[in-house]
Amino acid sequence: MGAVLKRALVGSRGKYLAFSVGFNKICTSRCQKQPQTLKNLSPNYPLAAVRENPDLNSFVFRTHTCGELRAVHIGQEVTLCGWVQYRRQDLFIVLRDFDGLIQIILPQEETAAQLKKILCDISLESVITVTGTVISRPSGQANPNMVTGEIEVRVQSAEVLNSSRKLPFETKELVKKSEALRMRYRYLDLRSSQLQYNLRLRSRMVMRMREYLCNLHGFVDVETPTLFKRTPGGAKEFVVPSREPGKFYSLPQSPQQFKQLLMVGGLDRYFQVARCYRDEGSKPDRQPEFTQIDIEMSFVNQASIQKLIEGLIEYSWPEEKGTITLPFPSITYAEAMGSYGVDKPDTRFGMKITDVSEVFRDADVSFLRDALGQPCGVVRSISVPKGAYLKKKDLENLRELAKTQFNQCNVLFPFPKNAALGKLRLECATILESKGVALRDHNAFNFLWVVDFPLFLPKEGNPEELESAHHPFTAPHPEDAYLMCTEPQKVRSQHYDLVLNGNEIGGGSIRIHDMELQHYVLETVLKEDTGLLLHLLEALDSGAPPHGGIALGLDRLIALTVGASSIRDVIAFPKSFRGRDLMSNAPDLVSPEELSTYHIQVSQPAGSGEDTTQS
């Protein structure tokens, strides 16, 4: 268990009454310990004073956690509950709980032979409770690598609360096993100090965000439905059959419509830690359900929302990850594409894209001359530091990557060639780092705003038509509003993305609050069926205040904060990249009878002979 978690969780606790041990596996009502009284908690109790120091022993059988014992406890009788991590020579047991490890000394006296036998016979990962006295370790035997290493507990009584079967692997080794095995036995994986740290840090950061939004700034936590109507173009929305024949709910990708309707309803400032759903098939490091910090405000502009979010990140940022500097730098979409070839630049290293046309204007290199001879022809480059580390094979791979990218990057209109250079830049960084070149500081947290996105993009597959760059509710940039009717493709938006170390961790916008403008965008520009959004248009026409908001991708933010390589490491029960729960084996077959309640039946893919009934 990391020292960081220790610092976060360990603190001084009150005194507790000891309790007698006489447990049996069915009876759990014999705990005579008194829970701490709450009488002194008046409404004005200074929460912040205890926030970093919650009472982890209230209401339970133990008097202390394993990880909190120190030399100051020497002489105290303590009761601990935990898992048998390790046993040596019938002399001691290392007991583990979520808070850490403690060494338990077994009794060697003849009179305690039975107690000793019990503790020597139990399997690893069994759950026991022990009562004993905290003593100093003999001189010279302190373990400086263990935060409880100065002391040990001489056991007086103990009981096995539950025995564990012989596990197919040691819990502490699970982290090195395949991810599929870890997910199959997630309840064992969760015992690791790393996952305990990740989930507890996540809980702590979200709580701080709530304090900032709710207690400091008067936001209202409003829960919005997840059984909703299919949105236009909502191809990635899961459907949920209802008992009305042929009618389906959808699981929405975000509470976008609801949060705007809350603003129309005068809620003024809304937030929600919102569960969202997106069916993306098998995309790497995505989850079919994910969580976003969802925020919306009335009477606000883009700069204010950015300031709100900077304050939110600063307020919830874990101390042990260092300080972050406000305000976050901001660049435009055009600058990002121009200098980094991507709309979420990793600014932890340079290697920016540079125009070198003039350098090569008179060079006698045919392919450069050809390029520069074309109308608007340019030559751009990235300069790779320590390029000598790139071997011939690396260069060949990069050349191959470049070729592929040049033909694929048309989505990042109007910067297709730069997008290819942007990919090369990241690939070069990865190759160089694999060869030991220090390029990106893995302890740095480079937050960055990207602003002034285009409002519309040419439709993929049909570039004559336009589609929303983000969503149809985004307001146009005020400086470009005059172009809406004549050249909508040139209009920038009031959308903003928050980027951390090259990852998009949030995005939002000022919304359209004018019904006529919204109708124009939907019907004339996007050629959408406005009937599906009639309720929203009616709402905008009923006194909608100017409003805007943002959503932060919580899973990604936490993963980057703790340095996890996947969001699966910050989710208690993640699904595999194919969307399966490997522990319970979901999704699973459902009988035709059960489906008939919902008036649906399974239609087999052509040629499939699989039996889909629950046999």
Place this chain on the structure above:
Amino acid sequence: MGAVLKRALVGSRGKYLAFSVGFNKICTSRCQKQPQTLKNLSPNYPLAAVRENPDLNSFVFRTHTCGELRAVHIGQEVTLCGWVQYRRQDLFIVLRDFDGLIQIILPQEETAAQLKKILCDISLESVITVTGTVISRPSGQANPNMVTGEIEVRVQSAEVLNSSRKLPFETKELVKKSEALRMRYRYLDLRSSQLQYNLRLRSRMVMRMREYLCNLHGFVDVETPTLFKRTPGGAKEFVVPSREPGKFYSLPQSPQQFKQLLMVGGLDRYFQVARCYRDEGSKPDRQPEFTQIDIEMSFVNQASIQKLIEGLIEYSWPEEKGTITLPFPSITYAEAMGSYGVDKPDTRFGMKITDVSEVFRDADVSFLRDALGQPCGVVRSISVPKGAYLKKKDLENLRELAKTQFNQCNVLFPFPKNAALGKLRLECATILESKGVALRDHNAFNFLWVVDFPLFLPKEGNPEELESAHHPFTAPHPEDAYLMCTEPQKVRSQHYDLVLNGNEIGGGSIRIHDMELQHYVLETVLKEDTGLLLHLLEALDSGAPPHGGIALGLDRLIALTVGASSIRDVIAFPKSFRGRDLMSNAPDLVSPEELSTYHIQVSQPAGSGEDTTQS
């Protein structure tokens, strides 16, 4: 807007820079007001001190809310944003925001004619911003019914941020309209002071619960999946088709399995404000999705969880609803059924069920003599105070109710006759109250624990077999454990319900943590397919700590707290009793092409000719 909300939301605010007004409907980036600096918010900032006093004006165009202005603001220049609630004689406008109402005085000078015209022309419910000076109302014109009634704002500049169409009804009248209309225009209904109060109180109470659990007692807020595997007997679970042919996720009714697995994973103390799903068709005052405060702890017994919850309720209880007394009274299931004929007694009034067999032992009334002549025959009664209020028609109705109930109450084994009396008791109370008899105190909050439920009940429809009274993971009562193998139908459980004024608002239990006992219950007693719960059985066999928990029904708790007659009044976007969203018209048709992604097709009910394609 109620005085209570005022007290909760209004407080002293900091000073703000004024800002110039020059708004247009697309441009919202011209706000020059500086958001409050957050520099002074160190990690030790005393949150509690500001909790009741959040800054409602940070980051936005206004300097003050409409509802917060008082005589102390006289002479200040303020900028307000809000909705036009009312206009009279081209003299003043009443402006409304979520925080209250304020009177705006229109300029009467010739030089301000244009400003006056704008404000006189706009429709009600339009959104405006005004800048002006707070002045005292002329002597004798203060309005004591308005918390801002001593003052008014003389407008200097104003702008229409968005105009409203003429609404089909006045917003303030909506509350008197049909519920269907209110739900169709939910975004207007949300502007009512009652719904604003309900949603804000809900947010505040949940935040207090989080502080108690997370900050005071070290609970970890863990999010669990809602796309999960179908549970045995999960007939009320919505299904979600996946991209794997014939395979479905389920939306679980609670995170029960996950919270137990978290305990096996050593999380120690878990909570979540959990979204749950239950497809109950058209039950009154139920919602297809609902929210529970979900809690689980390791190394705990029943009494400790009850104490934890009592502390939680006390800590989060809104001041304006009076104090509640701890500990909550507790009665057994047998006592509840015996005295009240129901397992969730409303203890705000008497009329308990009494055994009057002895009184009638020698009475010459044939039906009584027949009853007492049978083996174990008894005569029970309820004594109705002020029974003279019951007219002949009332008595006939009660007699009819009794007849029906006697044949329906077999589910409440082993107290079928008392259940009928329990219904009569509640019906009598309703009749008496409708005639003006004061019986139940509508300002009283009678919390009550009901304990010692039976572990199993005879299966409905097949009373030879047993089913779980609550769920198969509930641990038996230690005193009855010896009966598990011989007479399981006699075993009481370690289940407990929390009841408020006759409504169940929570339930929980100590869980089975022993794999063999769990296997015995599932396979031998309940005859379930253990294969579906193999992961849970394996987890219990891998070092599961003793554990237990509880879930509180948040919607119901908040509804009872605010005195709402339906949970729909404490949910921002509720569904109708048929599960429809009347605003967006969900659920809706989905095209066969979209369904083909999920390998399903609609099967029409026999005889139906309805076209189910999206036409």
